[in-house]
Amino acid sequence: MTEITEVPSPFCGIGTDDLTIKVDGVLLKVIENGCAVNTPAFEQPITDTRARVAGQEVSLEVAVAKAAELLKDTKLPLIGGCATDVNGMRGLLALADKAGAVVDNINFTGARNNFLALQDSGWMNTTLAEVKNRCDFLLVVGTDVEAFAPRFFERYLWNKESMFLEDTAAREVIYLGRVPSGTASTSPNGNPAQVFPCAIDDLPEVVAVLRALVKKQPIRATTVAGINVTDLQAIADKLLAATYGVVTWAAGALAYRQAELTVQTLSEMIKDINNRDTRCSGLPLAGKEGDQTANQVCGWTTGYPARTRFSKGYPEYDPFLNETKLLLDSGEADALVWVQAFNVKAVPPETSIPTIVVGRSGMTFAKEPDVFIPVGTPGIDHAGHAYRMDNVVAIRLKKLRDSGLPSTAEVLNAIEHAL
Amino acid sequence: MLIKLTSGTVYDPASGIDGQQQDIYIRDGRIIDKPADAVVDKEYDLKGKVVMSGAIDMHTHIGGGKGNIARTLLPEDHRQDPVHRSDITRSGCGHAMPSTFVTGYRYAEMGYTAGFEPAVLPNNARQAHMEMGDIPILDKGGYVMLGSDDYLLRLLTAKKDQKAINDYVAWTMAGAKAIGVKVVNPGGINAFKFNQRKLDLDEQNSHYGVTPREILKVLATAVKEIGVAHPLHVHGCNLGVPGNVQTTLDTIQGIGGLPMHLTHIQFHSYGTEGDFKFSSGAAQIAEAINRNKNITIDVGQILFGQTVTASGDNMRQHANHKHASPNKWVTMDIECDAGCGVVPFKYKDQNFVNALQWAIGLETFLLVNDPWRIFLTTDHPNGAPFTSYPHLIRLLMDRSFRNEVLSTIHPEAQKMTTLASIEREYTLQEIAIMTRAGAARLIGLKDRGGLSAGNWADITVYTDNTDRQKMFEKPDYVFKDGQLVVVDGKVVSTKWGTTHVVTPDFDPSVEKGLKDYFDRYMTMKLGNFKISDDEITEDGRGSISVHPLTGDVA
Numbered sequence: 001m002t003e004i005t006e007v008p009s010p011f012c013g014i015g016t017d018d019l020t021i022k023v024d025g026v027l028l029k030v031i032e033n034g035c036a037v038n039t040p041a042f043e044q045p046i047t048d049t050r051a052r053v054a055g056q057e058v059s060l061e062v063a064v065a066k067a068a069e070l071l072k073d074t075k076l077p078l079i080g081g082c083a084t085d086v087n088g089m090r091g092l093l094a095l096a097d098k099a100g101a102v103v104d105n106i107n108f109t110g111a112r113n114n115f116l117a118l119q120d121s122g123w124m125n126t127t128l129a130e131v132k133n134r135c136d137f138l139l140v141v142g143t144d145v146e147a148f149a150p151r152f153f154e155r156y157l158w159n160k161e162s163m164f165l166e167d168t169a170a171r172e173v174i175y176l177g178r179v180p181s182g183t184a185s186t187s188p189n190g191n192p193a194q195v196f197p198c199a200i201d202d203l204p205e206v207v208a209v210l211r212a213l214v215k216k217q218p219i220r221a222t223t224v225a226g227i228n229v230t231d232l233q234a235i236a237d238k239l240l241a242a243t244y245g246v247v248t249w250a251a252g253a254l255a256y257r258q259a260e261l262t263v264q265t266l267s268e269m270i271k272d273i274n275n276r277d278t279r280c281s282g283l284p285l286a287g288k289e290g291d292q293t294a295n296q297v298c299g300w301t302t303g304y305p306a307r308t309r310f311s312k313g314y315p316e317y318d319p320f321l322n323e324t325k326l327l328l329d330s331g332e333a334d335a336l337v338w339v340q341a342f343n344v345k346a347v348p349p350e351t352s353i354p355t356i357v358v359g360r361s362g363m364t365f366a367k368e369p370d371v372f373i374p375v376g377t378p379g380i381d382h383a384g385h386a387y388r389m390d391n392v393v394a395i396r397l398k399k400l401r402d403s404g405l406p407s408t409a410e411v412l413n414a415i416e417h418a419l
Numbered sequence: 420m421l422i423k424l425t426s427g428t429v430y431d432p433a434s435g436i437d438g439q440q441q442d443i444y445i446r447d448g449r450i451i452d453k454p455a456d457a458v459v460d461k462e463y464d465l466k467g468k469v470v471m472s473g474a475i476d477m478h479t480h481i482g483g484g485k486g487n488i489a490r491t492l493l494p495e496d497h498r499q500d501p502v503h504r505s506d507i508t509r510s511g512c513g514h515a516m517p518s519t520f521v522t523g524y525r526y527a528e529m530g531y532t533a534g535f536e537p538a539v540l541p542n543n544a545r546q547a548h549m550e551m552g553d554i555p556i557l558d559k560g561g562y563v564m565l566g567s568d569d570y571l572l573r574l575l576t577a578k579k580d581q582k583a584i585n586d587y588v589a590w591t592m593a594g595a596k597a598i599g600v601k602v603v604n605p606g607g608i609n610a611f612k613f614n615q616r617k618l619d620l621d622e623q624n625s626h627y628g629v630t631p632r633e634i635l636k637v638l639a640t641a642v643k644e645i646g647v648a649h650p651l652h653v654h655g656c657n658l659g660v661p662g663n664v665q666t667t668l669d670t671i672q673g674i675g676g677l678p679m680h681l682t683h684i685q686f687h688s689y690g691t692e693g694d695f696k697f698s699s700g701a702a703q704i705a706e707a708i709n710r711n712k713n714i715t716i717d718v719g720q721i722l723f724g725q726t727v728t729a730s731g732d733n734m735r736q737h738a739n740h741k742h743a744s745p746n747k748w749v750t751m752d753i754e755c756d757a758g759c760g761v762v763p764f765k766y767k768d769q770n771f772v773n774a775l776q777w778a779i780g781l782e783t784f785l786l787v788n789d790p791w792r793i794f795l796t797t798d799h800p801n802g803a804p805f806t807s808y809p810h811l812i813r814l815l816m817d818r819s820f821r822n823e824v825l826s827t828i829h830p831e832a833q834k835m836t837t838l839a840s841i842e843r844e845y846t847l848q849e850i851a852i853m854t855r856a857g858a859a860r861l862i863g864l865k866d867r868g869g870l871s872a873g874n875w876a877d878i879t880v881y882t883d884n885t886d887r888q889k890m891f892e893k894p895d896y897v898f899k900d901g902q903l904v905v906v907d908g909k910v911v912s913t914k915w916g917t918t919h920v921v922t923p924d925f926d927p928s929v930e931k932g933l934k935d936y937f938d939r940y941m942t943m944k945l946g947n948f949k950i951s952d953d954e955i956t957e958d959g960r961g962s963i964s965v966h967p968l969t970g971d972v973a
Contacts, residue, residue, distance in 0.1 A: 006944045017947045086549055087958060097510050119494060122747040122761075124737075128942045129542075129754040133569075134612065161939050163569060163755070164626070244612070274737070279614050281752060299487045300519045300550045303497040303512035314501040314510040315518075317494050383957070385545060392484050392753050394545040396947055396954065409958075 003031070008395040010085070010379045011041040011342065013287025014128065014149040014156070015388035015395050026403050028380065035150035044344060046361045046403055048374040055368045060406060060414075067371045068418035070335055070354045075311075077101040078333035080324045080348065081340040081359075082306055083289040085384030085397060088408030089297035089306075092339055095416040096310050102333065103298060104324045105306035106346060107291040110252025112319045114284050115305050116260035123267035124274055126246060126281035127390035132156045133163040135171060137242035139235065140193075141266060142177040142203050143253040146184035148285055149389075153184040164244075174235055176210075176227075177203045178253070196235075198225040201256035204265070210236060211269040214276075239273055239280060250285040287389035289342045290378075296387050296394075324349065341375050341408045358411050361403075376405035420460045421446050422901065427465030427880060430847050431472065432856035433869030437848045443470065445876040448901040452872040465880055468895060471851045472870050473532025473877030475858035478652075478682055478717050479799040481522055482536040482551035482561065484543045485729040485759035488749050489516040489800065492761060493727055495745075508910055509555075515726045515763075515800045523555035524910045525806055530879030530894040533558035533916065534805075535862060537601050537652055537682065538731045540564050542754040544595035545950055548918065552961050556899050556910070558867070558877075560919035562652045563595040564731055566602035566634045567609035569755040570936055572627040581640055582926075588641040589925035590933070594949040598862060598919050598966065599649035600642050601682075603731040604656055605631035608758040611734035618734065620656050620669050631656050632673050639677040645923040646968030648863025650678030650715065655687050658735045662691045664700025671707050671714055680861070683719025683798040685780040693835055695771055699779045702837065705786030708793070715861060716787070717794035720780035720811055721773065722803035727763045730801065736760020755940065766803070774832035778825070782836060784815055785843045790852040794861070809892035815845040816887045863966050864919060876901035915960040922965050 001024045008017035012035065019042070020032035026046050030039045051063035058066075071077050079096050082089065082105040096103045105111070117123065131138075138157065145152050153173075162168050173185045173193035177200060185193040198206055202225030209224045213236035219229050239245045247266055254262055266282065273280035286292055294306040302308050304317030320326075327333040328351050336355045338348035344362040348355055354370050357363065361374035378384035379397030384407070387394050422445040429441040444451050480486050490497070497512035502521045504510035511518030517525060526534060534554070539547045539561035551559040565571055565588065574583055588600060606629055607618040613625050620632050639651040655670050657663040667687040671679075681687070690698035708714055725744075730736050733750040737760060740748045744765040752758045766773040780802070787793045795812070799805040814821045818841075825838055833839070845853075859868020866874050878898040884890035893908030902914050930945065937945040955961040 006946055008943075008947055015942060017943050090553065090958070094509070097504050115491070118747075118749070119492060120747060122492065122743075122749045124750045126752045127542075127754045129756075129940070130612070130752045132942060133755055133940055134752075156942070163573075163940050243614075277614065279612065295491075296487060296546070297549075299490050300553060301509075301511065303490045303516070303518045304494055305491060310504075310510060312501075313503045315497075315512065316501075317497075383953075385549065385954075387546075392540070392543050392546070392751070393943065394543075394549065395943065396545065396950075 004398065004400055007400065008379065008397055009038045010290070010386035010395070010397055012037045012149045012151065013285065013389045014152055015393055016151055016155065017395060021400060023401050026401050028400060037150055041342070042380065044362050046405070048361050049405060051371070051373045053371050060373065063371050063373050064411065064414045064418055067356045067415045070356060070370060071099050071415070071419060074099070074335045076333050077335040077337060078324060078327050079103050079337045079339060081106050081338045081346065082294040083343065083346065084339055084341040084408040085290065085378035085386050086293055086297055086394065087384055088339070088341060088378065088412065089294055091409040091412035091416065093298060093301045095412050098416055098419055100311045100313065102309040102311070102322050102327060103306055104322055105291055105294040106289060106340070107252060108305070108307045109323065111286060111291060111295065113251040113254055113259040113263050115319060117263040117267055121264055121268060123282050124270050126283055127392050128156050130281070131246055131283060132159055134244040135246045136165060137238050137245040138171065138173045139239065139245065139247045140173065140175045141207065141247060141249040142200055143248065143250040143285060144178055144181050145248065145285065147181045148250055150184065158188050172238065174238070176206065176235065196227045196231055198227055200254070203254065204262050206232070207262050207265045211265050211272065214239060214269050214272050240276055240278060242278065242280065245273065245280040246283050247280065248283040248285055283390070285389050287387060289346065290386060292387035292389065292391050296391065339408060341377050358408055361405055373411050374405060375408050375411055376403055381405050382407045421454065421457050423459040423462045424470065424878065425462055425464050427468045427470035429470045429870060430851040431870040432848055432852045433859070434871045443870060443878065445898065445901045448876055450870060450872050450874045450876050463896065467883065469847065469881040469883050471879050472855045472868055472874070473879050473897065473899065474530050474854040475868055476526070476531055476534040476796065476805065477794050477858040477862055478537045478796045479534045479805055480536060480538065480729055480801070481534050481554060482559065483539060483547035485731070485761055486516055486550065488759070488761045489727045489729040492747060492749060493763060496725065507913060515804050519550055519553040520555060523557050527556040527897055527899065527905050527910060528908050529808060529892060530881070530897050531557065532877035532897070532899050533867060535559065536561040538562070538564050538603060539595055539597060540731070540753060540757045541568070541591055541595050542756045545954065548596060548950065548955055551918065552955065552958070555913045556904050556916060558916035558919060560598040560862070562599035562601040562649070563592055563597035564601050564603055564757050565591060566605045566638060567607065567757050569609065572606065572609060572624065572629055575629045575633060575637065576627045581637065581644070584637050585641045585645050586925040586929035588638065589645045589923040590929050592921065592923055593925070596918065596920050596950050596955065598921050599647060599652055600638060601652040601654065602634065602638055603654040603757070604658065604734055605634040607631065607656060607734045608731060611737065611758065612752050616734065616738065618656060620666055620673065635670065635674060639674055639679050643677055646970045647921055647923060648966070648969055649861060650680045652680045652682055654682050654732060658686050658732055659739060661689045661697045663687050664690050664703055667704060668707055671711055676713050678713050680715045682717050683796065683801065684716045685719045685721065685776065685783060685802070688779050688783060695831065697772055697775060698835055699775060699782060701779045701782035702786060705783055708787050709789070715792045717796040718780050718783050719796055719798035719802045721766050721776045722797060722807045722810065723766050723768045723773065723777065724803065725765045726800045726803055727761065728801040729759070729761045731757050731759050733758035733760040736762050754942070768828045771829045771831050774829035775835055777828065778832060778836035778838045781814060781821065781838055782841065785841045790849040791857045791860070793853060794858055795853045809888045812850060812891045813886070813888035816850065818842060818844050863921065865966050917962045917964045918955055919964050919966060921968060923968055
């Protein structure tokens with residue numbers, strides 16, 4: 001039995017790397033600095049260690065050969081999930097390139113809200129260490145931050161010391177649109193965050209008015225989606241008065257049509273504030289299940305984010321038409337490779353086409369896939385790299401135990417070579 | 420296997436060979452002396468061909484976060500240059516900010532065998548190495564960025580001695596796996612976080628009270644004292660600001676004779692004369708370079724067309740965002756380390772400022788006398804994509820072609836440049852110095868950039884052609900570590916290059932202060948910050964090549 005300290009987590013997206021984990025054979029127990037997201041993700045037991053073809057246990061070689069056979073004469077294979085580490089994504093993209101597949105990350109429909117805004121007008125963003133040391137005002141838009149990343153406030157807002165703030169507990173937090181599920185945003189002084197709730201799909205209107213107020217445009221209405229304009233004026237004033245204001249949102253939490261326009265309005269508002277003699281930055285929350293990793297590696301390998309097809313022999317990005325659900329519903333995809341090394345609950349969508357699952361050991365299926373290859377989890381069963389939410393820091397994931405499970409990269413490289 | 424390259428016309432400035440007919444022998448990836456006995460397995464008849472070592476781009480943005488932001492920002496640019504996969508090459512995209520695989524192929528197809536990323540943020544160094552790890556064929560390396568990091572500024576404010584700075588710089592180089600140190604807008608990126616919008620050489624950071632001049636001095640001293648061959652790599656203050664020629668001259672004067680490399684100096688050579696209050700400072704800059712032997716430069720030539728600028732200088736990139744074309748841009752503050760700014764640009768020959776920028780770059784090339792102290796760059800992709808190098812070489816080597824292009828640019832810009840009167844044409848040997856021997860010497864690569872025995876066999880063979888653009892865009896052969904990778908300007912096989920680093924010593928007690936700083940203010944543990952060798956080598960493709968420090972016994 002050993003204890004491993006300073007363990008980084010690929011699960012929470014905010015790059016916590018201070019976990020202490022007790023390792024007993026292949027059993028893990030988080031004994032320090034766990035949270036509702038990380039603890040179960042680390043402690044998930046290993047069940048399957050053998051690959052299966054048609055429900056029958058086989059050797060890895062046989063499973064790989066079967067996977068290659070299923071992919072061999074396909075017209076448009078689809079590689080979904082794409083939840084793995086950097087080396088896993090490297091293998092995945094090599095396979096996609098060779099097989100002429102579509103690559104689509106599991107969280108892309110949410111992330112699309114950010115990409116469309118970024119690719120249309122850009123943004124001014126910041127990273128976690130800047131938040132930790134500089135942020136004096138945090139505006140949370142449409143997102144339950146602590147449900148997303150339970151330790152966000154503890155690590156990056158209520159840190160005891162910062163380089164540039166006298167008293168970190170004096171930072172102010174305001175929620176717009178969504179009510180937080182707990183009290184993590186309450187400052188150590190006992191000051192709770194102010195909350196201005198509205199229906200989530202009313203946020204476009206609310207945010208548009210907020211931007212107008214930042215730009216000192218006259219607003220005739222007195223309320224917007226149930227929020228008093230005087231309250232929005234107070235938020236605008238705080239953004240303009242802050243030394244280093246930060247606006248955060250999780251693209252996936254803005255679950256309504258054309259939410260990219262909300263991200264764009266926020267991002268343009270942040271630019272406006274920076275033109276009014278103070279600083280302000282955006283902080284998009286993400287980094288779950290390898291989503292930033294998928295987009296980064298696909299970005300440097302193809303030029304595009306991880307919703308890209310290789311069917312013509314070169315990468316083609318389409319944030320709408322390359323969606324998993326669309327390709328399955330339309331019947332265009334004729335084989336599915338589901339790659340999910342982090343989350344046993346994220347099983348492939350049900351489909352009648354041949355399905356190969358390269359998934360975390362412990363995954364269970366309503367319908368047994370044609371091929372199931374259990375793989376190790378990056379940061380538990382093998383070393384690796386994963387991007388955290390701010391896309392700058394790639395954390396070095398540690399190997400914690402000897403499970404004998406292959407990595408995603410090993411499996412996908414083997415399938416590619418067998419093709 | 421013994422390879423013989425027979426009777427090529429060799430330009431090898433590292434050995435003082437200037438266009439002499441010679442044979443070259445290759446075994447086990449390296450160039451060897453003529454073996455007494457052995458049988459030649461493969462011979463290439465290079466009679467009449469021009470032979471140089473593989474070219475080295477000493478400043479090109481090929482790895483790291485801002486490049487990937489630039490890629491993500493511009494899907495429309497990629498769509499115009501899709502790259503098909505083949506049996507031996509991966510698919511991807513080209514133009515302004517190509518995908519990693521295409522970067523490797525296209526560099527190799529121009530005869531380049533190494534590229535160095537000049538702006539590796541310590542906290543983003545893993546990404547820089549991972550991206551470069553996906554660039555085939557090329558060797559690579561990085562200069563780690565310091566000077567706006569809060570740790571250094573705290574050391575300066577606390578009046579720590581030079582030894583403390585040296586230990587910190589050496590430790591950071593080791594942790595980030597670097598071969599050089601760069602400073603970008605010294606202290607300016609940090610000042611932008613405190614809402615300062617400009618920072619002159621002697622202007623104080625509003626929080627730390629430190630000036631860019633002090634930062635340059637301590638970092639240049641540190642680089643020299645810890646024995647790093649590559650001088651401090653400086654992207655100066657006031658990039659792009661009319662009148663910044665004076666800042667640059669003051670920077671040269673202020674460094675007090677220490678070795679210093681001024682990068683993309685074209686963007687720092689602007690005067691304020693004329694009707695448009697924008698003029699060329701190239702002559703003054705060139706005169707200062709010619710006089711100050713401690714200074715090296717690369718040009719950062721702009722060439723006309725669409726590109727994207729990606730820089731650590733978020734202060735200046737924010738100020739320049741109004742020129743974004745297409746109108747979208749990104750800036751970031753990053754990890755109490757640095758920042759970045761990505762702004763797409765379309766340089767137009769009928770725009771007075773762009774036209775004069777073009778002329779300023781060329782004036783600089785032609786007025787600096789010593790080709791060992793000037794390097795051919797476009798600051799890829801900031802001045803132009805690296806794929807435009809053959810065109811740039813023609814502009815330097817062919818006066819009539821240069822003047823032909825000059826006669827087509829904005830007429831007022833033509834009046835504001837002395838370019839038409841400059842007769843100089845670069846020779847093949849001078850090109851070989853700038854892009855090979857000089858670059859290897861500047862970076863401190865012990866066994867690259869030359870064709871004498873003992874060097875790695877990175878070799879490019881061209882067909883002599885008076886159209887230098889045609890000649891340099893399509894080499895007959897390119898060998899990388901002795902492997903034939905390009906024939907007639909097309910990749911025929913691929914391999915993986917190495918990562919060049921230095922490993923300067925530091926007092927291990929430096930980690931005491933750093934651990935405390937990381938625990939209190941950073942977002943990761945000190946131990947998780949440092950990049951280990953296996954991160955570069957574990958995929959079975961990467962390798963690390965350690966180069967000597969100055970003062971090491973070779």
